[in-house]
Amino acid sequence: MANTLPVSDEPSSHPVHDRELEAFRTEVRDFLDRVRELTSHASGRSTLERGRAYLAARFDAGLGAIDYPVENGGRGLDRRYTEAFRAEVSSRGFDLHASGFGIGLDMCLPTIRDQGSEDLRARFLRPGLRGDDVWCQLYSEPGAGSDLAGLTTRAVRDGDEWVVTGQKVWTTGANYADFGILLARTDWDVPKHAGISMLVLPMRQPGVEVRPLNQMTGVAHFNEVFMDGARIPADWVVGGEGDGWRMAVALLAHERSSIGSGGGRQPIPTDRIIDLARSAGRTAGPLVRQDLARLVTGTRIIQWLNLRQGIHPSIPKLWRSAQGRLASQVTSGLAFPGGAAWLGDPMGTTEPGDFTSADGSHWSYGICDSRAHSLGGGTDEVQKNTLGERVLGLPREPAPDRGLPFSQVPKNA
Ligand SMILES: Cc1cc2nc3c(=O)[nH]c(=O)nc-3n(C[C@H](O)[C@H](O)[C@H](O)COP(=O)(O)OP(=O)(O)OC[C@H]3O[C@@H](n4cnc5c(N)ncnc54)[C@H](O)[C@@H]3O)c2cc1C
Numbered sequence: 183m184a185n186t187l188p189v190s191d192e193p194s195s196h197p198v199h200d201r202e203l204e205a206f207r208t209e210v211r212d213f214l215d216r217v218r219e220l221t222s223h224a225s226g227r228s229t230l231e232r233g234r235a236y237l238a239a240r241f242d243a244g245l246g247a248i249d250y251p252v253e254n255g256g257r258g259l260d261r262r263y264t265e266a267f268r269a270e271v272s273s274r275g276f277d278l279h280a281s282g283f284g285i286g287l288d289m290c291l292p293t294i295r296d297q298g299s300e301d302l303r304a305r306f307l308r309p310g311l312r313g314d315d316v317w318c319q320l321y322s323e324p325g326a327g328s329d330l331a332g333l334t335t336r337a338v339r340d341g342d343e344w345v346v347t348g349q350k351v352w353t354t355g356a357n358y359a360d361f362g363i364l365l366a367r368t369d370w371d372v373p374k375h376a377g378i379s380m381l382v383l384p385m386r387q388p389g390v391e392v393r394p395l396n397q398m399t400g401v402a403h404f405n406e407v408f409m410d411g412a413r414i415p416a417d418w419v420v421g422g423e424g425d426g427w428r429m430a431v432a433l434l435a436h437e438r439s440s441i442g443s444g445g446g447r448q449p450i451p452t453d454r455i456i457d458l459a460r461s462a463g464r465t466a467g468p469l470v471r472q473d474l475a476r477l478v479t480g481t482r483i484i485q486w487l488n489l490r491q492g493i494h495p496s497i498p499k500l501w502r503s504a505q506g507r508l509a510s511q512v513t514s515g516l517a518f519p520g521g522a523a524w525l526g527d528p529m530g531t532t533e534p535g536d537f538t539s540a541d542g543s544h545w546s547y548g549i550c551d552s553r554a555h556s557l558g559g560g561t562d563e564v565q566k567n568t569l570g571e572r573v574l575g576l577p578r579e580p581a582p583d584r585g586l587p588f589s590q591v592p593k594n595a
Contacts, residue, residue, distance in 0.1 A: 210267050210271075213243050213245055214271065214274050217239050220235045220236050221236050229281045230282045230358060233283050233313060237283060237311070237313030238314070241255070241308075246312065248263050249261065254307050254308075282316060283317075284446050285359075286316060287310070288436060288437070288445050290433070291306070291310045293380075293436060294306055294310075295307060297420055302417075306382070316359045316360050317361050317363065318356045318361075319362065320335075320356075320362040320363060320365065321365050322353070323335060323348070325593070327352075328564050331374045331375045332374060332591070333378065334593070335349065335367065336367055337379060337381060337414070343416055344366075344381060344413070344414040344415075345412070346364065346366055346381070346383065346411075346412040346413075347410055348409055349406065350406070354403055354404055355405075356407050357392050360385055361383065362382075362383040363383075367588065368426075370588050372588065373583075373586060373587065373588065375427040377424065378426035378427050379421075379424060380430060381414050383412060383414055384413075384414070389409055390409055391408040392407050393405060399551050434559070437559045438496055439498075441498075446558070446559075449552065450513050450548040452474075452477040452509065455474065455512055458517060459474060464516060473515075477508060477512060480504065483501060496560075496565035496569050499559060499560075507552055507553075507556065510548060510551075513549055514549050521545045
């Protein structure tokens with residue numbers, strides 16, 4: 183892969199650097215022109231297939247891992263280049279990042295890049311970045327969501343393999359994933375945070391059963407995952423045995439910053455809601471105008487928060503979550519009675535949740551889906567607890583089980 187541009191950690195407005203950045207933008211625009219066909223709805227291929235084709239082309243063009251080290255298949259470029267890429271993509275109406283590959287690209291792969299062994303990096307980064315492998319995140323369990331460290335999925339060493347037994351839930355994309363980043367308990371005799379390991383689970387094996395969960399949106403994005411004697415090679419541990427909590431937090435930081443900065447589930451876009459208000463003849467109403475102004479303001483605030491370096495990822499995530507709820511509430515009022523209809527609404531039905539094309543989706547899909555913003559990636563309450571404790575320095579929540587060996591912590595039967 184070509185690496186013709188300089189590596190630098192420090193953004194700079196030096197004229198040479200500006201010229202290099204402009205050359206990079208031109209490279210990105212040329213690439214996007216070349217792959218427009220691949221990403222088009224008109225191709226008739228599924229969202230996943232289009233995403234896979236796009237990612238392969240992007241990786242092969244040297245644009246799939248702009249900020250990854252060169253030895254891991256990347257370009258080793260700084261944040262200005264990833265931002266420039268993002269800006270070019272969004273200015274041309276592409277939205278492929280989230281189409282089934284976001285959990286790998288935004289969460290699992292950066293964690294393996296930063297924390298994984300050389301073998302894991304060599305095995306997983308390239309196929310993940312090219313879209314050859316799809317990833318899911320096996321964290322939440324029926325009894326461990328916000329209290330994630332209370333998880334009870336068990337991994338036991340058996341020769342040169344781990345054997346995994348337990349259940350996960352809410353697992354986005356598990357029904358088409360090749361690999362899952364798994365949190366499992368490997369030691370029950372130490373306090374709960376200390377006995378967890380992060381492993382890479384091959385999803386397509388007899389010990390793994392995936393059952394889709396149908397949502398009120400009419401689609402099944404989530405799944406239950408049952409593991410009964412599932413097998414994992416002994417060295418597919420990210421970070422090290424017992425170091426899973428630290429790995430889990432590192433991955434969650436990637437998840438929250440990706441959600442905050444525009445990855446994953448999207449609020450109904452403000453410009454579509456303004457179009458809706460226009461077509462409903464409602465733009466003169468003072469209350470409608472006020473709502474639209476709040477939406478425009480929220481959109482701007484989120485953009486500006488993302489320009490700030492070093493901001494705690496829970497802050498933009500909370501803003502995104504509030505924006506998602508507000509957008510849904512305003513849309514419900516404007517689209518009524520069509521907002522409640524599932525068929526025959528003005529947006530058509532081609533791709534649930536895809537508001538990027540004129541024939542995007544039901545308003546009702548976006549309205550129902552908006553409840554997920556304040557849950558996925560950690561609930562609003564948990565984000566606020568995190569900000570209170572880690573940013574404001576408030577006292578920590580009481581945790582009577584913190585020092586107890588996990589085997590002695592009272593649990594539901
Ligand atoms: C769209 C979406 C996608 C998801 N994708 C995945 C995925 O791919 N992989 C995965 O592993 N998980 C996934 N999840 C699960 C998600 O991480 C959990 O739903 C979330 O962490 C909350 O856990 P819970 O549902 O068990 O709720 P609970 O933890 O039971 O919380 C119930 C309520 O209690 C509140 N609460 C709990 N503890 C506290 C506290 N200490 N202080 C204040 N309030 C508290 C919560 O805020 C919430 O309102 C997804 C969820 C959604 C909605």
